Amino acid sequence: MANTSEANWFGSQVPDESGVKEKRKWSPTEDKILIGAWLNTSKDPAVSTEQKADAFWNRIVDYYNASPLLVGTIPRKLCPCKQRWARINEQVSKFAGCYDGALREQRSGQNDDDIMKAALDIFFINNGYKFALDHCWRELRHDQKWCATHTVVFNVVGDGKTTPLMCVCPERKECSEILSKYLSRKSGESSHR
Numbered sequence: 001m002a003n004t005s006e007a008n009w010f011g012s013q014v015p016d017e018s019g020v021k022e023k024r025k026w027s028p029t030e031d032k033i034l035i036g037a038w039l040n041t042s043k044d045p046a047v048s049t050e051q052k053a054d055a056f057w058n059r060i061v062d063y064y065n066a067s068p069l070l071v072g073t074i075p076r077k078l079c080p081c082k083q084r085w086a087r088i089n090e091q092v093s094k095f096a097g098c099y100d101g102a103l104r105e106q107r108s109g110q111n112d113d114d115i116m117k118a119a120l121d122i123f124f125i126n127n128g129y130k131f132a133l134d135h136c137w138r139e140l141r142h143d144q145k146w147c148a149t150h151t152v153v154f155n156v157v158g159d160g161k162t163t164p165l166m167c168v169c170p171e172r173k174e175c176s177e178i179l180s181k182y183l184s185r186k187s188g189e190s191s192h193r
Contacts, residue, residue, distance in 0.1 A: 024074070024080075026084055028135040029069060030070070030076075031084070031088060031133070031135060031136050031139075032135065032136075032139055033064055033067045033069060033070065034060075034064055034081060034084060034085060034088070035088065035136060035139045035140060036063075036139075037060045037061075037063035037064040037067075038060055038085055039140075039143065040063060041056060041059045041060045041063060042056075044059075057078055057081070057082055058078065060081060060085075061076065061077070061078050061081050064076060064081060087133075088133060088136045088140075091131065091132075091133045091136070092133060092136050092137045092140050092146055093146065094123065094126070094127065094131075095119065095123050095131050095133070095134075095137050096137065096141065096146045098119045098120075098122040098123040098126065098131075099115070099116075099119040099137075099141075101119070101122050102115045102116075102118035102119040102122060103115060105118065116134075120134075
């Protein structure tokens, strides 16, 4: 069940006992479940991008509501899930740009906490309000969509002409290993010239 101490974070609407709709808050746990539902549904190779929008979102909502972490809570409907995802997507995309800017400005001796603080400051300066979805960004930051602005683009084969380019996020272990192999191969080629 979603942690009740998190229950007062973010909203969608549910009717109260009088039938009047009141905002139902989204907790960080619920956000993470929605993110997982979106990622799993969007990357499902059985249906992939050939899904129609309604079928796609119905699958996300079904996946979300089936989470064992939500047992005992009122199921979410399609519209609030789509609205919450739109907000998460927009805000995380904006913050990813701020984080990239902070990474580019990173000075010697700065650690991850310093970069995060700088990114939060950039976000506030750019938008006039604090970024409150860092729990969402931490879930999405290594996915290709949100990682793309701080990727290293290189020609894997190295001929520089006919081979398509490959994007690698250097923060991911598997990607940094590919990048390291590529760079060591390139340095070996240049030392033999």
